[in-house]
Amino acid sequence: MIRKLLYLCTDNTDPYHNLALEQYLTDTVPADICILYLWQNRHTVVIGRNQNAWQECRTALLEQDGGKLSRRLSGGGAVYHDMGNLNFTFSLPTAEYDLHRQQRVIVEACRSLGIEASFSGRNDILAAGRKFSGNSFYHHNGCSFHNGTLLVSVDMANLGKYLTPSQRKLQSKGVASVPSRVVNLSELHPGLRISQMQQAMAQAFADVYGLPVTTITESQLDAAEIEARRMRFASYDWIYGRAQPFPFSCGARYPWGEITLELQVEEGVCRDAAVYTDSMDAEFAAPLAEALRGCRFRVADLCGRVREVAACCQIADDLCALLGEQEI
Template identity: 30%
Template sequence: MLTSLRSACLSTRCYSTLVNPQSATTEALAYVSHSTDPWFNLAFEDWLFRTSSKPSHVLYLYRNSPSVIIGRNQNPWKEMDLKTLTMLGIPFVRRRSGGGTVFHDLGNTNYSVMMPQSVFNRRDNAQLVASALNQLRVPATVNERNDIVVDGYKVSGSAFKLTSSRAYHHGTMLLDSNIKTLSQALKNTNHSMITKGVASVRSPVKNIVEWQSSITHDTFVDAVIKRFEEHHKVDKKIVVSDIDESVLKEKDGDQIRKLRDELQEWSWHYGQTPEFTVTFSTSIEGADVNAEITSKQGKIIKMDVSGLSEELTGQFIDKKYGFVQASDIQTRSQKEKSVVEWLIECM
């Protein structure tokens, strides 16, 4: 695998084929992905977390092609502009951890630190990454929310996941991301939506290159690995496994592929959405029309629309929110058809 990559030990890193996190003899491992597929990278992270040995500390670094990543308990219709994303050809992915929505592109590098749950400390992990930036002459600090900031600007958002024995803390690092596209992707004007999901906390952001223009993905990756190695004070150099999608052809490839496919299933992608209620208003043929729609697990469970009969609105029940087609609904008049088309457009 990755035969074009270096295989010799360097002064600070060792390159190798995939080291199985379950059978590794060392308690500190690092993995660097050369894939930019968000579905693969998040699935590989999940596989690492599930299979790494209980006492091990694991570092995983990767970056994705343009995509929006939401927390497991978030509402995609609330957190982003889905129509703009579709127009731009940018997918969204629901990750396994909680936390808020973030934008990924090749100017953003992602880090994930896994460890025993008994020693998990979110601030310590953020501080490890911030100190790597300090070594690159970036005055990064960790604020009270455990976000990494520089001069008051957020450069890294993070989230975490805990189980009975393991934990991980992962986050973004805005090195040279497209801030304009980030703003477009995360803009949402649907203020009438009331959701039980976790809302993102918006903060002013900047790229690291605003402070150090020479920093790249590779220099950041090397700096974080170095700090990870220093933090664990290991006698031998940490083995760094460079991986890409070719691991899908290896022994554990089926497990990783299964996790990747699960992320794309409608039941997870949309069906994980917590219950929400949204209201819309318009005027059709001179009459005011007000609608209230409630959705749970991505499906419509209740709908009240002024001017439409319960029989007609009942046709929407149990259908996937945002995926209803005009052909799915039988109307009896032009006005009903106009109202249905409006409702579909609103969703």
């Protein structure tokens, strides 16, 4: 039985820190406690545990614009976070996990603000028939969390900009996101601020569980342990390396000839590469293929390898432009 409620609202906007804190809270939650953790990520795309980053996000464009890509522990689809979005996490013992009760907190928080919200069959929460809260779940070693988004005033243009991958020659068996009609709560409650939503969530938490809420701060937690977890969430291997192997190819015709690059990508790295060209001076093909093998599947890294090949010095700009157009 839940006997105590803890509430933590952080002002840290780094996605890797916030995901690490979420995991830490869940792994250490006592047997009779439920924790409500509210957090925000600045200019971030978060993908689900089993998703292919390149299938879900224009990763190069996000990076170019100063954004961050992150991967959470839970499943579900890709989401865009900015300072108009409030994230929530309920951490509690698995034996006390009650999805409907946890989602009631969100619904009651909205109703206290004059917004009529309802559950949907896909574990989303709707207002005016559109999704403002997508939920995902994680269970491990007797502890669980239920997290999700609360769209308050998210930049919808950016949401579409980064979460709409271009058509490219990439085959993936990853779990693709399911598009949904979304709405900002501020559209239904003009002037709604994040701080108001935070207060409404804290009050609804107490009301739904019928217990007083104790506020905690990060200073009471193990900073070194959280930082160790943050390093994992920020690592290339965690973010990109979980994708299933997939082939990638691109090509174009130039005045100097036609070229096709074919890569086999495994764990975010080009394990094999082939270069096909009808160029009269094709001596660059073999050393280029060799240079691309073992390279991380990122535009900056791939272009770096291209420019290292002496035989490519005259065509490196064309090849890098071609790679950049693929928005990988």
